[in-house]
Amino acid sequence: MAYLGSSSGLDENLAIVILHLQGAVKEIAALLASPEAILSSDSTSFSSSPSVAPSSGRDAPKPLDIISASFYRSSRKVAVVASEEEDFPVWIDDHGPFVAVFDPLDGSRNIDASIPTGTIFGIYRRLEEADKLPVEEKAQLNVLQCGSRLVASGYALYSSATILCLTVGQGTQIFMLDRSCGEFKLVKPDVKVPERGQIYSVNDARYFDWPQGLRRYIDDIRRGKGQFPKKYSARYVCSLVADVHRTILYGGIAMNPRSHLRLVYEGNPLGFLMEDAGGKACDGKRRILDIQPVELHQRLPLFLGSSEDVLELETYGDVQQVVNPGYEV
Ligand SMILES: O=P(O)(O)OC[C@H]1O[C@](O)(COP(=O)(O)O)[C@@H](O)[C@@H]1O
Numbered sequence: 001m002a003y004l005g006s007s008s009g010l011d012e013n014l015a016i017v018i019l020h021l022q023g024a025v026k027e028i029a030a031l032l033a034s035p036e037a038i039l040s041s042d043s044t045s046f047s048s049s050p051s052v053a054p055s056s057g058r059d060a061p062k063p064l065d066i067i068s069a070s071f072y073r074s075s076r077k078v079a080v081v082a083s084e085e086e087d088f089p090v091w092i093d094d095h096g097p098f099v100a101v102f103d104p105l106d107g108s109r110n111i112d113a114s115i116p117t118g119t120i121f122g123i124y125r126r127l128e129e130a131d132k133l134p135v136e137e138k139a140q141l142n143v144l145q146c147g148s149r150l151v152a153s154g155y156a157l158y159s160s161a162t163i164l165c166l167t168v169g170q171g172t173q174i175f176m177l178d179r180s181c182g183e184f185k186l187v188k189p190d191v192k193v194p195e196r197g198q199i200y201s202v203n204d205a206r207y208f209d210w211p212q213g214l215r216r217y218i219d220d221i222r223r224g225k226g227q228f229p230k231k232y233s234a235r236y237v238c239s240l241v242a243d244v245h246r247t248i249l250y251g252g253i254a255m256n257p258r259s260h261l262r263l264v265y266e267g268n269p270l271g272f273l274m275e276d277a278g279g280k281a282c283d284g285k286r287r288i289l290d291i292q293p294v295e296l297h298q299r300l301p302l303f304l305g306s307s308e309d310v311l312e313l314e315t316y317g318d319v320q321q322v323v324n325p326g327y328e329v
Contacts, residue, residue, distance in 0.1 A: 004175045004184035010168060013077045013097050014152060017123060018166070022184055024071035025156040025164055028064050028104070028119060029177065032158045037111055064104040068119065072100045079126040082143040082296060084265040089139040089296070094131070098151075099124040099142045103265040107239030116159035118241025122269035123152040143296060147268030147289035154273055155241045165191075165245065165273065172248070172277040188249075193279035196228055196308040197251025201236050201243045206258070206321065213318035214257055227312050244270055244304065248277055253305035253313060257284065257321040261302045263293050270304060280310035284319040 004022060031037060065085040072078040072092070079096035082089035084103035102121040110117055124145045130138040154166035162177035164184050172191045175184035200221055207215065217226070224231040232252070237243050240254075240261065247254040261267060271281030271288035281288040281304035288302070301320045303313055313319055 002186040002189075004164060004166070004173075004186070011151075014123070014168065017072070017075045017077050017098055017100070018152070020071040020075035021121060022164065024068045025119060025162065026177065026182065027067050027071075028156070029158050029162040031064070031067075032111070032117065038114075064119075068102055068104045068121075080139045080142050082139075082264065084262060084297075087296075088136075089143045091135045091139045097126055099126055099145070101143055101264050101269070103262070106241055106266065107237075110237075110239050116157060116237060116239050116242040118158060118239065118245075119156040120241060120266055120269050121154060122147075122150050122265075122272065124149055125151055140296070143264065144293040146292055147263075147271050150268060150272040150289075153269035155244070155270070157241050157245050159242065163245065165248070167273045167276040169272075169276060172273055191248060191277050193248050193274065193277045193306055194251030195278070195306055197247070197253065197306045198228070198230055198232050199235050199247070199250055199252030200232050200309075201234070201247060201252065201254040202257065203236055203238065204234065206327075209323040209325070210257060210321050211318040213316040214321065217313055217316040217319060227308070240266060240270075244274070247305045248274070248279070251306040251309070253303060253309040255301070255303040255305075255313075257301045257303070257319060258324045259299040259301055259320075260324070261299060263288070263291060263298045263300050264296055267291075267300060267302050268293075270302075274304045278307065279305055280307045282310060282314065284314070 065083050069081050069083060072081050076093060077096050078098050078100045079093055080089050080091050081100045100121065100123055102119065104119055105117055106120055107117040127142050130141045152168045154164065157163040164175040166173055173186055174188035174191055176187045178185045200218065220226040221232040235246060243254045267288045274281045283300045284303055303310055
């Protein structure tokens with residue numbers, strides 16, 4: 001049985017970063033599986049309930065944020081880290097060969113109900129050409145790299161099992177935490193997203209805020225009137241990692257058509273992984289990995305999944321939800 005980190009041929013420095021990342025994932029998984037995850041929802045430990053959500057509307061699990069950042073720091077291989085929870089990137093080490101971006105706990109509003117959550121991460125090479133710039137400037141430039149420059153990305157899914165799905169651009173591997181030995185075991189090597197699925201995943205309570213193109217697309221696939229002559233089923237956990245993980249395994253399309261998900265922390269890492277597994281990722285108009293980020297917390301519509309499903313969606317034209325009133329739940 002192969003373990004995460006045991007694969008040969010991986011860049012030695014990158015292997016060290018991934019090893020430290022595993023440490024963070026194990027620690028977060030243990031915290032989420034402890035009663036503290038629910039009992040501490042009156043503090044800022046976990047942002048599970050709307051009543052304790054921060055005014056910025058962001059997830060607020062600071063301790064998880066700190067866990068992840070400190071694991072990157074202890075790897076001594078990371079120059080700069082940027083967390084979805086923070087306003088600015090943090091410069092760590094002038095000589096670190098890598099740049100790490102991460103969302104420590106996506107879907108944290110689901111914690112109280114023990115619904116799956118996840119950590120999303122992306123790793124770039126440090127831009128040596130920016131080394132001489134002032135710290136703030138080079139930190140910003142390094143974390144605003146195009147998704148096509150990622151060298152590794154993936155996610156951890158905290159569910160009935162703790163899953164780590166990872167790509168270093170040479171095939172997508174799925175590992176599962178074996179609690180008997182504390183190691184991640186390879187359970188699905190070189191995973192490929194089915195070219196076509198029969199599941200769509202979207203918050204379709206927003207149907208009446210959608211543009212015509214998206215409504216027509218969803219209406220067609222529901223009725224079996226799309227390019228694939230079978231009726232699609234709907235699945236929506238409302239926890240991005242869980243919805244993406246299912247889409248990778250079963251195929252179909254997962255989407256959030258409004259500008260809600262973040263390019264740097266969610267779109268790029270998941271887009272890189274999806275493409276590496278043979279799927280596609282777009283914002284309804286452009287390939288995600290080609291978009292040059294201009295802001296750290298830039299939001300955009302996100303559509304990803306089976307290549308044939310994403311290509312079909314794009315033929316419907318206007319699929320981006322422009323009406324975005326802000327929803328209570
Ligand atoms: O409210 P919507 O549009 O259904 O968005 C749900 C999505 O938002 C997320 O909760 C992320 O949003 P936050 O970063 O604000 O938590 C995803 O996990 C989920 O897929």
